[in-house]
Amino acid sequence: MTLKVMVADDQHVVRTAFAAVIDAAPDMSVVAEAGDGAAAVRLAAEHRPDVVVMDVRMPELDGIAATRILTGRPDAPRVLVLTTFDLDTYVFGALQAGASGFLLKDVHAPDLLQAVRTVAAGDSILAPSATRRLISHYAAGPHPARPGPAALDALTARERHVLTLVAAGLNNAEISTDLDITVGTVKSHVNALLRKLGLRDRVQATILAYDLGLARANPPGPHD
Numbered sequence: 001m002t003l004k005v006m007v008a009d010d011q012h013v014v015r016t017a018f019a020a021v022i023d024a025a026p027d028m029s030v031v032a033e034a035g036d037g038a039a040a041v042r043l044a045a046e047h048r049p050d051v052v053v054m055d056v057r058m059p060e061l062d063g064i065a066a067t068r069i070l071t072g073r074p075d076a077p078r079v080l081v082l083t084t085f086d087l088d089t090y091v092f093g094a095l096q097a098g099a100s101g102f103l104l105k106d107v108h109a110p111d112l113l114q115a116v117r118t119v120a121a122g123d124s125i126l127a128p129s130a131t132r133r134l135i136s137h138y139a140a141g142p143h144p145a146r147p148g149p150a151a152l153d154a155l156t157a158r159e160r161h162v163l164t165l166v167a168a169g170l171n172n173a174e175i176s177t178d179l180d181i182t183v184g185t186v187k188s189h190v191n192a193l194l195r196k197l198g199l200r201d202r203v204q205a206t207i208l209a210y211d212l213g214l215a216r217a218n219p220p221g222p223h224d
Helices: 012-023 037-047 063-071 091-096 109-120 128-140 157-167 172-179 183-197 202-211
Strands: 003-008 028-034 051-054 078-083 101-104
Touching: 003 012, 003 037, 003 109, 012 028, 012 109, 028 037, 037 051, 037 063, 051 063, 051 109, 063 078, 063 091, 078 091, 078 109, 091 202, 101 109, 157 172, 157 183, 157 202, 172 183, 183 202
Parallel strands: 003 028, 003 051, 051 078, 078 101
Antiparallel strands: none
């Protein structure tokens, strides 16, 4: 099955470079390129991509607003944000708008392709620097209104622990090692906590963990 991908970036050189990398993958096809957010919204409706690789700062309609529109549609595409994170203060807004992942624009080609596959499969991905910066964002404040701790009452103690590790940026294999349990068990815990909290993916779980003050730059180990 070939993944249909759209690339949205206002810089022509960057957009065509990413499109060339993606289109060269045997399991992917670039079905459209957009130079701004408004074009991304229009072209996504026309070409129905599985994944949109989205820049954040673009003319006409920025990537955050475009992401919110796209993810609010029935059969919404997955959105993978690629941007220069250190210069971009809007990434957290993009994730809140429904983006499934975030990577820096200096990502290596194999990592970009794997990220597209990851979000297309229904999972999510965050660059380690994104996790650190999001934690710093909450440490610096000001904070939005946080939901009450009752949101976590449905979770078991182990599911809460897994949530903190997900929020710290660990993948399933790393959580498996950290907790000395199988990857399959980790997946079961992640799926259970997403279902109980009414969340779509790990990105939303990460954001909720920040909202509740659970995110930790140094996650607890199995013997803590």
